Amino acid sequence: MDRRERIQRFRDLLRARDWPAVAAFPAPPGWVLRRLLSFLQDPSPGLRWRAVLALGRVAETLPGDEAALREFVRSLFWSMNDESGNLCRMAPEALGEILRARPPLRAEFGPLLPQYLVEEPFETGALWALCRLAEAGCRPEVAPAQLAPSLHHPDPRRRGLARRLQRALG
Numbered sequence: 001m002d003r004r005e006r007i008q009r010f011r012d013l014l015r016a017r018d019w020p021a022v023a024a025f026p027a028p029p030g031w032v033l034r035r036l037l038s039f040l041q042d043p044s045p046g047l048r049w050r051a052v053l054a055l056g057r058v059a060e061t062l063p064g065d066e067a068a069l070r071e072f073v074r075s076l077f078w079s080m081n082d083e084s085g086n087l088c089r090m091a092p093e094a095l096g097e098i099l100r101a102r103p104p105l106r107a108e109f110g111p112l113l114p115q116y117l118v119e120e121p122f123e124t125g126a127l128w129a130l131c132r133l134a135e136a137g138c139r140p141e142v143a144p145a146q147l148a149p150s151l152h153h154p155d156p157r158r159r160g161l162a163r164r165l166q167r168a169l170g
Helices: 003-015 019-023 029-039 047-063 067-078 090-101 103-118 123-135 145-152 158-169
Strands: none
Touching: 003 019, 003 029, 003 047, 019 029, 019 047, 029 047, 029 067, 047 090, 067 090, 067 103, 090 103, 090 123, 103 123, 103 145, 123 145, 123 158
16 A cells, blocks of 8 residues: 555544544554644544544554653644644644543643643633543643633633533532
């Protein structure tokens, strides 16, 4: 199978939501993670969200040590920096799924997410990620001042996620 066929096969598995096949795709873990990163920036919102969910499934089943996944998480944080030259708007959602699925990484990377609650264009994605962590039993430290702007934001999705996070945190 050539490169294009391999990528198309992987894309087809994502579109079909065949999570076990995505997680077990016959390619090195780095290749799978890079493909999912590229799909996070796809023009299709459906494919972007499938890539987010697939990252959680892949993180659950990735063999070996945490090194490859840890480096990938670092690259997602870097992609949320203006200096990266390639903003990935779905990075917070991807981080939320990965950290939900891989508890050993939460202590190191979970505390970095709340700062994006006030960082355009990542506020809504950071709320979603923090909700996923809170619902998985992780207690992210979110200051009331960080959450307040979202609780009164004109966007109903953002307000809803802020309330969901508030409830999850108690």
